[in-house]
Amino acid sequence: MIPCDRAAADADIVPASRAVAGLTALVVVLLLLSLLVGDGTLALPDRLILMQIRLPRSLLAALVGGGLGVSGAVLQGALRNPLADPGLLGITGTAGLGAAIVFYWGLAVHFAPALPLGGLAGAAVGAAVLLAFAGHAPSGTSLILAGIALSALAAALLALALSLAPNPFALAEITFWLLGGVNDRSLTHVALAAPPILLGVMVLLRLGPGLDALSLGEDTAASLGVPVARTLRLAAAGTALAAGGGAAVAGGIGFVGLVVPHLLRPLLGQRPSALLPASVLAGAALLLAADLLVRLAPLILPLSQPLPLGVLTALLGAPFMVAIARRMPVP
């Protein structure tokens, strides 16, 4: 044997099962809390408010956050890039574009679910274009480049829609919706968002072993018997469902998909598959907590309008990402 005397453990990581149990408890506590806390009030609600306002809001925060969290964990693993998140692939952008188009034509006035349906359609078209851009046998790099192109395209078309907006009222509506939030949603929105998000999460959760193999590069993963192109396609399609479904009802909520895996790695280690179930729960907990902050903010800050959730996640997420970036080792 080759001599080696440098032995010491780096890995004092939490077993995944314990992390999942702890995070599940956290999500449950936050769900109950968010049913109790209203916009700027701590009073117990009556049944109508509970069922019509708080329950959809809490459920949506958990669903959307979970979808975003696992999308970020899968994309970072599949693309071997710690900066990947659903926004990077342009899925959030095309979902926003789809919703903006619905706004633009005024379809939502006559048929309320038209807005999330437009967002879902946008996410689906985005995913199809992404996979077409990425080519017959996509590699991680081609997927990133296709995503950046798609993001730019969606942003340009969105700007066009905004500049052509028929009246200032519509412009304000689109802008506010794009900032993202889960307030003023109904159980109809939950029913629209839940199927694609849950389906997407199930697709993404099954990719664990493939992502582990991909951390050694696409060639090695292929030599280990992992169908690389299929794994990448499933990652893109699952993200379109899980994150696109969320963006369709909650607008553009940034940084959750990016931050969640970084929060979990110190706890669970860096193996991509170890992060997946925990990232669903951590994403849900993070967005529930952020939405609680949004509701409590009027108690502290003099705000005339509720703080948009997407603005809050960005305000908290950006400095957090800078802190992570400073701690990351130079390769």
Next chain:
Amino acid sequence: MKPRWFGASGSAGPDHAEPGGAVVPGRGSDQPRRRPKSSGGPEYRHGDPGRGPREAIERPAREISFTSPCILVGGRPVLRDIALTLRPDELLAVCGPNGAGKTTLLRGLAGLLPGTPPRDPRRVAYLPQNARCAWALTVGQVAALGRIPHRDSAGAPVTRALQSCGILPLRDRRVDRISGGEARRAMLARAFATEPELLLLDEPTADLDPATAQAIMRVLRQTAESGRAVVVVQHAVDLALRYAHRIVVLQAGRIAADLPAREALPALASAFGLPFGVDPEPRLLPHDERDTPS
């Protein structure tokens, strides 16, 4: 033109694996130039003994033939008229100048080129040039990735692999917090952990210090002698000449020579355009080969 592939064919000597499937038996290399005579029965088992019928298959001794009239990469012919037979129990070094097609040959053998049918990943392990891990897994986790083709998390093959590569004590260390040479050995351990019949390693000793490079080559030779086919792309000609059983010299995409290692020096010299002879200067020598690896 599509390369033609032949799977297992012909027969070679029986296996020399340890009962229970140890990767590297702690003996059998005291005379490095001699191919070992057959000894022991075909006892090799995939995975942990007794873990299931699939993992207890007796491995037949087999030669692996690879012929390809032409392999194109990016529309450019990189390899021509390749005919190669890989024998279990043999360490084959592939040498040649930069751009001769060594890496392409290895990827073709691994079934990774378009037009080459994929190999059974349980039987073939491939270590690419400059292999690295995108995430800071622990050494043990990296080695355990080699069990993905078997869809098990058998601990014993991983431990054996880490032991062979001399990094068992580093099992719980993160690969970004150990030296480059240790990280490279972790990647090698990943290939070992698959316990395949054919190991394809692209420059496994590229940035290792001389002692570690020799130790790795010795481990590879022992692995070959325990009944596997091992193919190594090796730029360090001294190491190839000293440890390989056979050397294939690639030059401009063709096999210029395919010789027992002891006869390969003239062909190597001609491929690199260098003279050869006896070096009178003092130089580093390998460890005493009669040392039993501990």
